[in-house]
Amino acid sequence: MNTMTTLLLAGAMTTLQTASQTDLQTMSARFAPVELRADVSKLSPGDRAALAKLVEAARIVDVLQLRQRWAQNEALWAALQKDTSPLGKARSAYFWLNKGPWSVLDDNKAFLPAIAGIEIPAEKPGGGNFYPGDATKEELDAWMKGLPDAERTQAQWFFTVIRRDAARKFTIVPYSQEYQADLEKLAALTKEAAALTSNASLRHFLELRAAAFLSNDYFDSDVAWMDLDSPVDVTLGPYETYNDDWFGYKAAFEAYVSVRDDKETDKVRFFSSHMQELEDSLPIAAEYRNKKVGAAAPMVVVNQVFSAGDGNMGIATAAYNLPNDERVVNQKGSKRIMLKNIQELKFKTTLTPISKIVLRPADQKNLDFDAFFSHILAHEITHGLGPHAIRVGGKDTTPRQELKDTYSTMEEAKADVTGLHALAVLMDRGLLPNAEADRHKLYTTFLASSFRTLHFGLTDSHARGMAMQFNFLWDKGGFVANSDGTFSVDFAKIRQAVSDLDHELLMIEATGDYAGAKKMMAELVVVRPEVQKALDKLAASVPNDIRPVFVTANEIAGRPAPAAR
Numbered sequence: 001m002n003t004m005t006t007l008l009l010a011g012a013m014t015t016l017q018t019a020s021q022t023d024l025q026t027m028s029a030r031f032a033p034v035e036l037r038a039d040v041s042k043l044s045p046g047d048r049a050a051l052a053k054l055v056e057a058a059r060i061v062d063v064l065q066l067r068q069r070w071a072q073n074e075a076l077w078a079a080l081q082k083d084t085s086p087l088g089k090a091r092s093a094y095f096w097l098n099k100g101p102w103s104v105l106d107d108n109k110a111f112l113p114a115i116a117g118i119e120i121p122a123e124k125p126g127g128g129n130f131y132p133g134d135a136t137k138e139e140l141d142a143w144m145k146g147l148p149d150a151e152r153t154q155a156q157w158f159f160t161v162i163r164r165d166a167a168r169k170f171t172i173v174p175y176s177q178e179y180q181a182d183l184e185k186l187a188a189l190t191k192e193a194a195a196l197t198s199n200a201s202l203r204h205f206l207e208l209r210a211a212a213f214l215s216n217d218y219f220d221s222d223v224a225w226m227d228l229d230s231p232v233d234v235t236l237g238p239y240e241t242y243n244d245d246w247f248g249y250k251a252a253f254e255a256y257v258s259v260r261d262d263k264e265t266d267k268v269r270f271f272s273s274h275m276q277e278l279e280d281s282l283p284i285a286a287e288y289r290n291k292k293v294g295a296a297a298p299m300v301v302v303n304q305v306f307s308a309g310d311g312n313m314g315i316a317t318a319a320y321n322l323p324n325d326e327r328v329v330n331q332k333g334s335k336r337i338m339l340k341n342i343q344e345l346k347f348k349t350t351l352t353p354i355s356k357i358v359l360r361p362a363d364q365k366n367l368d369f370d371a372f373f374s375h376i377l378a379h380e381i382t383h384g385l386g387p388h389a390i391r392v393g394g395k396d397t398t399p400r401q402e403l404k405d406t407y408s409t410m411e412e413a414k415a416d417v418t419g420l421h422a423l424a425v426l427m428d429r430g431l432l433p434n435a436e437a438d439r440h441k442l443y444t445t446f447l448a449s450s451f452r453t454l455h456f457g458l459t460d461s462h463a464r465g466m467a468m469q470f471n472f473l474w475d476k477g478g479f480v481a482n483s484d485g486t487f488s489v490d491f492a493k494i495r496q497a498v499s500d501l502d503h504e505l506l507m508i509e510a511t512g513d514y515a516g517a518k519k520m521m522a523e524l525v526v527v528r529p530e531v532q533k534a535l536d537k538l539a540a541s542v543p544n545d546i547r548p549v550f551v552t553a554n555e556i557a558g559r560p561a562p563a564a565r
Contacts, residue, residue: 016103016111017120024090030105031097031547034345038259038303038552046198047232050206051257051305052556053196054234057189058255058308061236062099064182065253065309069100069243071129072118076101079116091115097314097547100124104314105544108459128243130250131162132170137246143170156401158251158325159216159238175238176216183213190236202230209236222323226298226332233258233302235337239322240310241400241408242461248400248407251324254310256317257553258302261340265301268338271381272299274431275333278422279385283503288387288510293333299381303341306553315456315545318343319376321383321415326398329388336380338373345546346452347372353542354455355448358534360486366444375446378419383411385418392512402512409525410517413465414505420446420498443489447479451487455535455544458525468524470531472501481530485537 019027040048066073080092091112098104101112102124110120125133131140140162144155154160154172161178165171176183187210194206205228208221218237225235238251275293282289311317319338323329347369355367392402400407423442426432453466473479478497480488508516527535 015122016106016109017113017122019111021087021090024087024094024111027103027105027111028090028094028097028547030544032349032543032545033549034349034546035551036304036341036345036548036553038305038341040259040305040552040556043231043259044198046196047202047230048556050193050197050202051232051259053189053193054232054236054255054257055306055553055557057186057193057236058257058306060182060186060189061253061255061309062312064179064186065243065313066099067129067179068250068252069128070125071133072120073100073129076112076115076118076120079118099309099313104459105457106459107457124245126245128245128250129161130244131246132164135162135164135170140170140246156247156249158241158249159218161250174216176214186236187211187213197230197232199230199232201228202232202234206234212237218323219325219327222325222328223332225323226328226335228298231260233260233300233337235311235320235322239324240320241324243310245405247404252310254312255306255308256302256304256311256320256337256339257306258304258337258339261301261303264338264340265299268299268301268377270431271377274426275381275385278381278425281421281425282386282418282506283421283499284386284506284510288506290385290388293385299336299338299377301338301340304339304548305556306550307548312548315460315462316342316346316548318346319380321380324400326388326400329384334384336377336384338377338380340373342546342548343373343376344369345548349546350455350543351445351449351452354451354538357537357542358451358487359444359448360482360484360488363444363486363488366441367448368441368445371438371441371445372449374423375416375419375442375449378422379415382418382422383415385422386414386506387510390510390512397512399509399512403509403514403517406514406517406521408461409464409468409521410505410508411465412462413468414502414509416465417469417498417502417505421502424495424498440489440491443478443491443494447487447489451531451534451538454527454531455538455542458527464521464525467526468521469501471524471526471528472504473497474528476500485530485533487534 066077077095080095094111095101101110101120102108103111108124110122112120114120144152147155155162159175160172162170163173190206190210194203197203205221205224208224212218212221235256238253240254241248241251243252244250279290279293321334321336355364387399390397390399403410427439432438450466450470453463456463458464458467476497477490478494480490482488
């Protein structure tokens with residue numbers, strides 16, 4: 001259980017659902033309010049107008065994602081906003097931060113009692129609102145397995161929900177039908193933004209994305225998004241599948257509206273010319289490696305202006321790698337977006353104070369923003385490396401389909417550790433400067449950053465993946481627990497430990513080894529006592545994450561800058 005929950009339960013509360021105003025404010029304080037700003041002064045008048053329109057469109061995404069997380073979410077949110085008492089305001093603020101009545105940092109336990117006659121499950125439903133509320137995971141899995149191939153593909157597709165028909169049988173409903181009214185509004189605003197921009201590639205993408213909202217076919221617009229070359233950078237639509245805890249099939253709506261940082265983007269472009277080299281260096285047999293990787297897949301550094309839906313829930317995203325559609329990945333690769341201003345705020349607000357608790361004083365000098373930034377970049381790059389199209393039992397499939405509910409955790413861990421491997425390879429080959437000093441900075445910063453991730457609790461796929469990595473590397477001697485409660489890196493052992501872990505994770509994906517993934521998670525997704533002691537210290541003094549206040553977005557929209565919710 002998360003430390004904050006333990007502290008609250010030790011007090012006046014018996015469960016999170018009895019949380020008082022003070023309790024909720026304490027829980028909210030784990031997210032430090034920060035002002036999010038981006039320089040939009042160099043945008044053309046048309047691009048600035050388009051940016052404002054895209055922020056307006058992104059606000060619709062918040063509504064869509066609320067509905068996807070739970071069928072009663074919208075009604076509950078409406079009821080909460082009617083309660084203007086101090087307790088009501090505290091409840092509303094924490095609900096919005098979590099985009100629902102379950103606390104992300106507290107194992108997704110409910111923090112609200114029944115409100116306005118709406119009963120709230122004690123834990124977040126695993127299927128969200130992607131499947132019928134009265135269906136079981138086992139029932140749905142058996143139904144999908146019994147479908148003809150084409151129908152099974154649609155049932156498991158990113159952009160469909162499963163409902164019951166008049167005869168109470170399961171039926172497949174496309175997003176364009178399920179969310180028709182909101183998607184029509186979203187399409188209209190996206191078209192308006194397309195008409196305003198002076199950038200041809202942005203206009204092309206937005207026109208195709210507007211059409212996709214209505215047709216439910218996102219392929220062409222995803223391809224256009226891969227080719228986007230614009231000062232205004234936007235990600236808008238259904239993408240990540242983390243909200244589908246049952247199968248990891250269904251995509252949640254999210255939005256990121258940003259401006260490109262040309263200077264920083266130029267610095268990282270060289271990675272694209274080494275994609276095949278990095279693929280060929282993976283610690284698995286050649287038969288499991290991709291013979292042709294999309295080396296020209298774009299990597300873009302941006303400064304975020306606004307985020308919404310799955311892009312603004314709980315832990316603030318520092319980078320992302322999209323699209324997830326394997327058809328696009330196989331044809332075009334995937335795009336890596338680095339949110340530099342978010343990363344800088346996280347480093348300053350959370351990682352720097354964490355390092356003073358979990359690292360020895362002599363090691364704290366190796367904490368480095370460039371190492372932090374580089375590993376996040378490498379993490380996103382290596383989502384696109386390794387197995388994506390595999391054969392299991394004589395049939396063509398994907399790791400996502402075979403690993404099901406374990407996939408998100410395994411893939412996040414794979415990207416982390418393969419990122420470490422890739423950076424070490426680039427250092428070995430003289431492609432990164434100051435290799436020896438940077439190795440110490442890389443591994444030490446990763447060690448400190450692992451506590452930043454574990455500080456979230458083990459609810460999130462990233463945190464579960466980090467627990468798995470941390471314990472494996474510790475067992476192999478790469479990480480060391482010191483007698484004073486701090487941790488350090490054994491530089492003689494860390495490189496081999498990383499390679500061993502990378503091999504294990506890549507092979508589980510290459511062979512679609514669901515049983516192996518379950519076994520690995522059962523053994524390693526735990527918080528051991530020594531780590532818990534350190535996390536207890538962090539809980540008392542360090543925020544878990546940041547809570548952006550969208551200053552620039554509100555200025556563009558002509559809104560007063562709100563206080564943090």
